[in-house]
Amino acid sequence: MKTHTFVFLGLSITSSWGNGHATTYRGLIKRLAQRGHRALFLERDLWFYADNRDLPDPSFCRTELYTSLDDLRTRFDGAVRDADMVVVGSYVPDGVAVGAWVTETARGKTAFYDIDTPVTLKKLERGDTEYLSPALIPRYDLYLSFTGGPTLDLLERRYGAKRARPLYCSVDPDEYFPERAAARWDLGYLGTYSADRQPTLDRLLVEPARRWAQGRFAVAGPQYPADIAWPANIDRTDHIPPGEHRGFYNAQRFTLNVTRQDMIAAGYSPSVRLFEAAACGVPVISDEWPGLEAFFEPGKEILVARSSEEALRLLREFPERERIAIGQRARERVLARHTAAHRAEALERYARELIDEQALPGGRRQ
Structure with missing residues (x-):
């Protein structure tokens, strides 16, 4: 099995305070690492997470905090350029500017990981482009969605997503299992x-x-x-x-x-x-x-x-x-x-399909 290098830009992996993003990224990236892939997670250093970092240095990936968009571009341009796949998550601060930079810079494949798909689509309908704009969607090679069903077709038909695929939330069975306990x-x-x-x-x-x-x-x-x-x-x-x-x-x-x-x-x-x-x-x-x-x-x-x-x-x-x-x-x-291992396998499969397609004669990054 060929291994790949991933760069994730997400809301948070270091702090689970007030968000469900951190546990999703932790489980997914941990299982990617177990499958031999390497990952860098880039997280904006936000004040409300600073005092609530319950996993400040994950063992399964390299994690770096950045202070601004300029800091991100200056320090991690090479990592984004050279990764096999770069994944930008929903609710990333300055997400539209981040996504534009990623899709311009990356030589590998790019994906938007929407952990809030229905909320995102409602925001777009209102003209709210807090972290994603309609114009940015077709620039990503892949739209990964927490929501499946008819929404996937909507993303492709109305918003021009090249590929919309489900990547639901999951659970790490190493962390969640039955225990004998008196019911409180x-x-x-x-x-x-x-x-x-x-x-x-x-x-x-x-x-x-x-x-x-x-x-x-x-x-x-x-x-x-x-x-x-x-x-x-x-x-x-x-x-x-x-x-x-x-x-x-x-x-x-x-x-x-x-x-x-x-x-x-x-x-x-x-x-x-x-x-x-x-x-x-x-x-x-x-x-x-x-x-x-x-x-x-x-x-x-x-x-x-x-x-x-x-x-x-x-x-x-x-x-x-x-x-x-x-x-x-x-x-x-x-x-x-529905374990994190299942999601890691799905992401690996999506990435492999895109990368293999690019490697075909005449293949090129759209």
């Missing part, structure tokens, strides 16, 4: 505050907590407004680092998955928390969204709740033996299809 909570949720997710969180967790005073609940994540009135039987934690996620999941009888509205509208947008909890064998109660059945079979590998009443019924009446079985079946599904 009947239902827990892990996620940064989002205004469009809060009504669903209220409906499927907060309201059931109000109606079931004997139940035990937990909500973990930063940026929740101080004026939210949490019932007394909900434990609130501002941040749980990735190293403690496994323990948090394993202390729950059920865990809750809540999907952002843009992700629901696009469909086929699984959350990383969904795979993490399932890998721990913890049964997931999820809101409903198009494409869910492409990842887990409802009623057999995942449970869907549409109302407070349905959520409360699952928590109080679901048979214990079947609860355990659903968690186990979900874990088996994740291990078979």
